[in-house]
Amino acid sequence: xxxxxxxxxxxxxxxxxxxxxxxxxxxxxxxxxxxxxxxxxxxxxxxxxxxxxxxxxxxxxxxxxxxxxxxxxxxxxxxxxxxxxxxxxxxxxxxxxxxxxxxxxxxxxxxxxxxxxxxxxxxxxxxxxxxxxxxxxxxxxxxxxxxxxxxxxxxxxxxxxxxxxxxxxxxxxxxxxxxxxxxxxx
Ligand SMILES: C[S@@+](CC[C@H](N)C(=O)[O-])C[C@H]1O[C@@H](n2cnc3c(N)ncnc32)[C@H](O)[C@@H]1O
Numbered sequence: 001x002x003x004x005x006x007x008x009x010x011x012x013x014x015x016x017x018x019x020x021x022x023x024x025x026x027x028x029x030x031x032x033x034x035x036x037x038x039x040x041x042x043x044x045x046x047x048x049x050x051x052x053x054x055x056x057x058x059x060x061x062x063x064x065x066x067x068x069x070x071x072x073x074x075x076x077x078x079x080x081x082x083x084x085x086x087x088x089x090x091x092x093x094x095x096x097x098x099x100x101x102x103x104x105x106x107x108x109x110x111x112x113x114x115x116x117x118x119x120x121x122x123x124x125x126x127x128x129x130x131x132x133x134x135x136x137x138x139x140x141x142x143x144x145x146x147x148x149x150x151x152x153x154x155x156x157x158x159x160x161x162x163x164x165x166x167x168x169x170x171x172x173x174x175x176x177x178x179x180x181x182x183x184x185x186x
Contacts, residue, residue: 031133036065036091039129039155040172043180044072050168050182051125051151053077060085060123062115062130062138067095067108069127074104079125084110085118121145129155136160142185150185159183 039047047069053059057079061069064084073079086092092110099105111118116138120126123146128135135157142152156179158164164181171177 031137032131034063034130034134036088037129038065038068040178041068041072042172043155043170043178044069045076046168046170046178047127047153047155047180048073048077050166050180051127051153053079053125056080057124058082058122059125059127060118060120061127062118062120063128063134064095064110065091065129067091067098067110070108070110071095071099071102071104073125074107075102080107082108083123084108085113085115086110087112087114116141119145121147123150125151125153127153127155128157130157132157132160146185148185152183152185154181157181 051059053073055078057073057077059070059073059079059082061073061082061084064070064086065088067084070082070084073082084095086095089112092112095110096105099108099110120141126142126146128138130138135154136159139159139162146152158181162183165184166182168180168182169177170180
């Protein structure tokens with residue numbers, strides 16, 4: 001009985017704290033933070049092909065993790081330049097080292113910045129692997145800043161009621177299916 005008297009108020013307190021944290025997150029108006037989960041390299045190649053990345057392109061990866069998409073855009077698809085926007089210092093350091101190792105550090109830049117505050121006006125291609133809520137929150141920025149004709153490719157998540165110009169289902173090397181979405185900015 002005594003144990004129950006202690007456990008019940010304690011569980012109420014935990015529940016109240018959880019509700020309070022959720023309410024505070026909602027009040028900031030910011031979508032949840034997508035944690036690092038790399039796009040498998042074979043899927044990166046499909047994303048670049050879907051966006052038809054090639055010479056003349058400037059690719060921005062918003063939330064660039066270990067830098068694999070910007071590096072492949074320049075190294076494999078021959079984009080002119082690529083920019084990765086990322087907040088995690090360790091991932092940024094890893095990405096910069098990988099760009100140096102691949103010999104593309106002069107054409108691939110990594111910026112420590114919140115992707116919602118980055119200047120993406122120079123992009124001809126934008127790649128995303130975020131969360132559904134983050135994609136939705138990004139829509140006004142994409143429309144405001146990107147030039148008509150800019151390609152947007154998202155791994156796994158759609159853009160709500162924005163109808164994609166193309167979707168593609170691709171299997172990774174383990175047989176897991178990944179859905180890719182392509183939009184062209186009107
Ligand atoms: C799922 S990972 C994708 C990494 C990479 N684009 C890829 O496809 O391999 C999402 C990345 O976005 C970064 N990220 C999340 N929210 C961010 C924000 N507001 N500004 C900058 N980076 C962010 C995370 O640190 C994480 O590295």
